[in-house]
Amino acid sequence: MIDIDKLLSSISYERTGLRIILQEYYDEFNQAHKKIGILYSSDELDDLANYLYQLRTALIHIEEYDSTEKLIAMERICRREEFPTPNQVITLLTSVFTTNKQIESTLTELRFKESKRKSNYAGQFH
Numbered sequence: 001m002i003d004i005d006k007l008l009s010s011i012s013y014e015r016t017g018l019r020i021i022l023q024e025y026y027d028e029f030n031q032a033h034k035k036i037g038i039l040y041s042s043d044e045l046d047d048l049a050n051y052l053y054q055l056r057t058a059l060i061h062i063e064e065y066d067s068t069e070k071l072i073a074m075e076r077i078c079r080r081e082e083f084p085t086p087n088q089v090i091t092l093l094t095s096v097f098t099t100n101k102q103i104e105s106t107l108t109e110l111r112f113k114e115s116k117r118k119s120n121y122a123g124q125f126h
Contacts, residue, residue, distance in 0.1 A: 048089075049078035 056071040074092050077084050 049075050052078065 052071050052075040056068050056075065070092055074084060074088065077088075
């Protein structure tokens with residue numbers, strides 16, 4: 001069985017929204033509900049799709065293509081406003097986080113570069 005608490009605590013994502021969504025997915029999964037669409041707004045689904053995109057970008061950066069393909073498939077599901085099952089999300093993220101130790105540092109680096117780029121861009125207009 002997946003140690004979901006360990007998985008969730010290993011995700012140090014700046015916005016707590018993702019952690020909450022993952023916990024809700026897991027809670028639903030535990031209750032054996034297959035359809036979870038009614039619980040999530042399209043904004044939350046977009047947040048998940050955007051997070052999957054960020055993760056995929058990091059994986060491409062470290063040339064981890066197998067996980068990238070899986071993330072692309074899940075991201076497409078979210079972008080079509082279809083709701084992946086809790087099992088799909090947790091299985092995917094578990095495999096990604098447990099097999100790719102460099103992801104978190106790569107994501108942190110990408111976030112830092114993006115925030116630096118945005119601050120440089122904003123500074124041009126003052």
